[in-house]
Amino acid sequence: MAKKSSKKEATDNSAEVSGKRIKSFIEKIERLESEKAAVAEDIKDVYGEVKATGFEPKIIKEIIKIRKQSKEKRAEEQELLDLYMSAIGMDE
């Protein structure tokens, strides 16, 4: 079969294009997910070092949690302030 009908060809092409885009998205996400997994692995390793050095990972984890909360709390307070400002028309 040397030549497909133009209609058929068009369909094939768009399907093929869609397929390629999907494939590309999937591969991109998979790449990112393996990056993420690698970083998670690194974190685990550091906790391993922590333990090996004689510190309690639990405590380190707790400290990190609190530090994170502090940051989040500050961010929330800023957001509240922004809301107030915008509520009284002072946001621009």
Add this chain to the structure above:
Amino acid sequence: MAKKSSKKEATDNSAEVSGKRIKSFIEKIERLESEKAAVAEDIKDVYGEVKATGFEPKIIKEIIKIRKQSKEKRAEEQELLDLYMSAIGMDE
């Protein structure tokens, strides 16, 4: 059929008993879940009032969030302290 074999009867009974317990658990949970839904509804209603009174629900929500965070942060700090105390053997 006036009499079942004792073995069969025993099986029936235990199945029946299990069934009743399961049913009882299910009904209890369903009751609690409708309570929960009712409370959630009440909360929504209050936000409705808030809006009707001319306040911004968003801001109220944000304030509540911050207050909650403060409480949680304090709890976390206490936990960290407990961890420290236990780490140096002063937890009893």
Add this chain to the structure above:
Amino acid sequence: MAKKSSKKEATDNSAEVSGKRIKSFIEKIERLESEKAAVAEDIKDVYGEVKATGFEPKIIKEIIKIRKQSKEKRAEEQELLDLYMSAIGMDE
């Protein structure tokens, strides 16, 4: 300072009143939210009992889900029925 300007006083009052209403709303919502949390806790406890009794919480959960769907389905069908009835003037 024996006397405030009436304008100033009015402003203070309305701000104060607003503040009180907001505070009241916030406390009401917080009360409801802790009720909700308490009920959620109760539900968790029941699932704990379920497990302790030797049943699988996952299955109980599934059953409850299905029952809920059935109930919703029946309610929808009833609603549809009511609509039909009213459409042919048989709703009173």
Add this chain to the structure above:
Amino acid sequence: MAKKSSKKEATDNSAEVSGKRIKSFIEKIERLESEKAAVAEDIKDVYGEVKATGFEPKIIKEIIKIRKQSKEKRAEEQELLDLYMSAIGMDE
């Protein structure tokens, strides 16, 4: 007080060293966690693109899940195969 007792000094130093190490661990972990969060963000963005292109993120997600499972399955099978091979002395 011109001079600390040597014992006290030693304690100070080790505490200081410990403190530095802990701080270093904490900062390292925090750095890694923000990297992780950044990658997670990137993934979310790609799903945003997927949606914007007209594909269903849910389906893409499903495909990725299946591919992951397949990969894991293949890895397991390979591992099993290696085990067999080694059991019959064909692993070198």
Add this chain to the structure above:
DNA sequence: TGCATATTACACACCC
């Protein structure tokens, strides 16, 4: 192996 926690998926509510 059971529990606690962290992550992920889902559903509902709000806004445009």
Add this chain to the structure above:
DNA sequence: GGGTGTGTAATATGCA
């Protein structure tokens, strides 16, 4: 009414 964001439920993982 559709898209977005938030909050909640389910799941997976790591630890004791």
